Amino acid sequence: MAGPTLLKESGPREVFCGLTSIVWLHRRMPDAFFLVVGSRTCAHLIQSAAGVMIFAEPRFGTAILSERDLAGLADAHDELDRVCKELLQRRPEIRTLFLVGSCPSEVIKLDLARAAERLNEELSGRVRVVNYSGSGIETTFTQGEDGALAALVPLLPASDERQLLLVGTLADAVEDRLIHLFEQMGIETIHSLPPRQSTDLPGVGAGTTVLLAQPFLTETARLLSDRGATVLTAPFPLGAEGSRRWMEEAANAFHLPDERVAAVLDPLMKRAQSALARHRAVLEGKRIFLLPESQLELPLARFLQRECGMELVEVGTPYLNREQMAAELALLPDDTPVMEGQHVEQQLDRVRASQPDLVVCGMGLANPLEAEGIATKWSIELVFSPIHGIDQAGDLAELFSRPLLRRQLIRPGLHPSSPDQPVHA
Amino acid sequence: MQLTLWTYEGPPHVGAMRIAASMLGVHYVLHAPQGDTYADLLFTMIERRGQRPPVTYTTFQARDLGGDTAELVKRHVREAVDRFQPDALLVGESCTAELIQDQPGALAQGMDLTMPVVSLELPAYSKKENWGAAETFYQLVRHLLKDQAPANSEHDPKAWQQKGRRPRVNLLGPSLLGFRCRDDVLEVQKLLTMHGIDVGVVAPLGAGVEDLRRIPDADLNVCLYPEVGESTCSWLERNFGMPFSRTVPIGVGATHDFLVEVHEMLGMEPPAPDEGYRRSRLPWYSESVDSTYLTGKRVFIFGDGSHALAAARICSEELGFTVVGLGTYSREMARPVRAAAKALGLEALITDDYLAVEGAMAEAAPELVLGTQMERHSAKRLGIPCAVISTPMHVQDVPARMSPQMGWEGSNVIFDDWVHPLMMGLEEHLIGMFRHDFEFVDGHQSHLGHAGGAGAADLSALSDIPGEGDGALRWTADGEAELKKIPFFVRGKVRRNTEAYARDVGCREISSETLYDAKAHFKA
Numbered sequence: 001m002a003g004p005t006l007l008k009e010s011g012p013r014e015v016f017c018g019l020t021s022i023v024w025l026h027r028r029m030p031d032a033f034f035l036v037v038g039s040r041t042c043a044h045l046i047q048s049a050a051g052v053m054i055f056a057e058p059r060f061g062t063a064i065l066s067e068r069d070l071a072g073l074a075d076a077h078d079e080l081d082r083v084c085k086e087l088l089q090r091r092p093e094i095r096t097l098f099l100v101g102s103c104p105s106e107v108i109k110l111d112l113a114r115a116a117e118r119l120n121e122e123l124s125g126r127v128r129v130v131n132y133s134g135s136g137i138e139t140t141f142t143q144g145e146d147g148a149l150a151a152l153v154p155l156l157p158a159s160d161e162r163q164l165l166l167v168g169t170l171a172d173a174v175e176d177r178l179i180h181l182f183e184q185m186g187i188e189t190i191h192s193l194p195p196r197q198s199t200d201l202p203g204v205g206a207g208t209t210v211l212l213a214q215p216f217l218t219e220t221a222r223l224l225s226d227r228g229a230t231v232l233t234a235p236f237p238l239g240a241e242g243s244r245r246w247m248e249e250a251a252n253a254f255h256l257p258d259e260r261v262a263a264v265l266d267p268l269m270k271r272a273q274s275a276l277a278r279h280r281a282v283l284e285g286k287r288i289f290l291l292p293e294s295q296l297e298l299p300l301a302r303f304l305q306r307e308c309g310m311e312l313v314e315v316g317t318p319y320l321n322r323e324q325m326a327a328e329l330a331l332l333p334d335d336t337p338v339m340e341g342q343h344v345e346q347q348l349d350r351v352r353a354s355q356p357d358l359v360v361c362g363m364g365l366a367n368p369l370e371a372e373g374i375a376t377k378w379s380i381e382l383v384f385s386p387i388h389g390i391d392q393a394g395d396l397a398e399l400f401s402r403p404l405l406r407r408q409l410i411r412p413g414l415h416p417s418s419p420d421q422p423v424h425a
Numbered sequence: 426m427q428l429t430l431w432t433y434e435g436p437p438h439v440g441a442m443r444i445a446a447s448m449l450g451v452h453y454v455l456h457a458p459q460g461d462t463y464a465d466l467l468f469t470m471i472e473r474r475g476q477r478p479p480v481t482y483t484t485f486q487a488r489d490l491g492g493d494t495a496e497l498v499k500r501h502v503r504e505a506v507d508r509f510q511p512d513a514l515l516v517g518e519s520c521t522a523e524l525i526q527d528q529p530g531a532l533a534q535g536m537d538l539t540m541p542v543v544s545l546e547l548p549a550y551s552k553k554e555n556w557g558a559a560e561t562f563y564q565l566v567r568h569l570l571k572d573q574a575p576a577n578s579e580h581d582p583k584a585w586q587q588k589g590r591r592p593r594v595n596l597l598g599p600s601l602l603g604f605r606c607r608d609d610v611l612e613v614q615k616l617l618t619m620h621g622i623d624v625g626v627v628a629p630l631g632a633g634v635e636d637l638r639r640i641p642d643a644d645l646n647v648c649l650y651p652e653v654g655e656s657t658c659s660w661l662e663r664n665f666g667m668p669f670s671r672t673v674p675i676g677v678g679a680t681h682d683f684l685v686e687v688h689e690m691l692g693m694e695p696p697a698p699d700e701g702y703r704r705s706r707l708p709w710y711s712e713s714v715d716s717t718y719l720t721g722k723r724v725f726i727f728g729d730g731s732h733a734l735a736a737a738r739i740c741s742e743e744l745g746f747t748v749v750g751l752g753t754y755s756r757e758m759a760r761p762v763r764a765a766a767k768a769l770g771l772e773a774l775i776t777d778d779y780l781a782v783e784g785a786m787a788e789a790a791p792e793l794v795l796g797t798q799m800e801r802h803s804a805k806r807l808g809i810p811c812a813v814i815s816t817p818m819h820v821q822d823v824p825a826r827m828s829p830q831m832g833w834e835g836s837n838v839i840f841d842d843w844v845h846p847l848m849m850g851l852e853e854h855l856i857g858m859f860r861h862d863f864e865f866v867d868g869h870q871s872h873l874g875h876a877g878g879a880g881a882a883d884l885s886a887l888s889d890i891p892g893e894g895d896g897a898l899r900w901t902a903d904g905e906a907e908l909k910k911i912p913f914f915v916r917g918k919v920r921r922n923t924e925a926y927a928r929d930v931g932c933r934e935i936s937s938e939t940l941y942d943a944k945a946h947f948k949a
Contacts, residue, residue: 013459013482017460018460020460039521039550040553041439041519043429047431048467063428066551082426083426103521104520135487136461136521137458364463364465365477368469368475
């Protein structure tokens, strides 16, 4: 059968756990607090992933389990109540408190759902407490957002209103732009999950058409569909082509006239083509290897291959939901190796053997690969940067062309090829 | 359970990683879930390392927990040994694996591996990073050397004199993710070499397993970083009779004391007392007339134990500052820090809550903060200049240039790094003074960004004055005008003091006279 070659491997991994997604989720909802119930490792992980740049008291923290909590679970529940109350007293502006499970809390089976229920009763509506797991024994990186959003789905009010629901965190500016375009195309009611205020939850029901803005929201999509919503399957809005097909899928669901949709999108596509041209000149024919981390790897690979002319050496992904990724898989060239899971040592062996021009990888691997002479792009930057939509296609391509351009700029100066060539000319 | 928004130290297994990554030929198999691999970026990003830390994570998942996680450990140990062929293997667990009690160390020790296997037990729920580093280094050294320990430890640090060779010392404690360790080692090596003392083993930084076995060949151990090296040094003293030096050579006075200590232990003539004056520029720079304005500058110090202690001594004895706050997050070092604070008439701040540190900093109203990367952020918020003196650090605290803290050159670096932010403080004041001159172009940017400078001088938030009416204190126009002449970084403190004084003496209006009365009162 034609199509990409789907492979699996397991072994030692080099990926973040789901707690990391708190770094962007807490910025999306400024009235929410994310309290990890875990260990010093969890606290250290989040602050390291976020950098040490905390310019104010952050809206995330860790209730660090101590030996006493491990000795008696009943005490642990009392302690958690105490910590939550202390926190809410300190931060009265918080409207939603996410209790986030971690590896240690899952292993000792600390029941955070029960804790949330108990706290909700006590706080009687002043603050809403929800729980989900971001533990590394169950979730990888972006799956944390899936957990957080899935925890919100049962709280969404029932509504049969005809609406488009955009699901997945987008940069505010990008989201504004996409909503504006959908409105121009003729969709009147558009809501987002997660909302910008945690209390401003959209309704859901039979009239809801869900368009996933991010590829890692399997569980959230399933729960929304259980609530009566229709979940569209489309390529994801990365690159001009993917974004266009993503928007057209929504337009079809709302039976919008093709001419009107084209009238909105055609000029954008034209602009995107010219924005892409400069980067395509750098990227064309270059070979790229994507290591698994964010689940954005498939849509990115599709964009880089189809719109930037790159050759795909291997496309890793921590997890592959074939149903949700059907449209993406269909757009990948035949025989593209798509590797689900990871054995980081064997994967690095393949990187070294294939000597790609660019590797997309986590921060732990980037400098070591650079030191071996292989250019890299941090995957975490792709989660933090505004890259969605037709208008961002050029910027997205630039994230990949910049490391290659930089090498062209500085390598001759830093690695003089002949002995009489002055280094600092 | 403790609410933590930010932490100065990572978990103890990160300390173990620091030891493994510092050394050559040592590999660490860590029984841990996938998320724990974040720790690699501390080395590859903050230290800009071009190699991955030598760590294999077993990355067990929820579905493995029902099955045989012990087999998983053994598989990863075998794979790591085959692939990396280390000279010594560390085996341990992170917080989550500690709960499932697979005993990975014992499992690995039962696998008939050819290299030394050190089982690490680092209690994740009660200990922290520096302790983990110290314990790992100690366990590794002990494992490699315990069979060599002599029955009666008659080690004579002066024996080199009979052996026809130069005296030889080991430098113990420097590690990756320590503050300026790379450059400190070079500087201390240079310093000792200048005095005819050879450096034998430097460990863990840059050492291999065979180097550790050579530790007993030296006459003396130098405990360069007590946070990481002291437990190893004590064990070597107890079991091999090797004494160790305790002075951390940061600052002119401490470097001199360090040289005296080492020379005496080795039975050598101590160096000339004016060596520091000749070799370092700090003494003259501090004595030069330009530095007069440094006198009595209010300094707030917070960091790991060794660097906070060193900073307190340098500030009070070598730069003529007034230390207005001293503290550490290293509980292991609480006792000496408390003593040092007491000697300065202060109560030490021993905490790992950065918000408590920020609160104490605001309260002390310093003109300079010496702290960790977190205090740099806090100081920025408060508009106070800051220099970083201790871990935790950021990529910018690993400079490309040689910039030690120890020895004579370290003192030079310290003079520059600590005094330059203050110069900026003076410059801010000058900008404030001249801002009404017609030559002054609006838009002279503050070096402190938006938080600092004359533009940010509205410190009324720091005033204790209650609302209008109810017989409250009132500043007269000439009182306000006088207050504005005071440098912005102490203005808040002066305002508060003056108001407190006014209330004490029952004065309701604060004029320039009241301000001077208050000043005289507090200086008296």
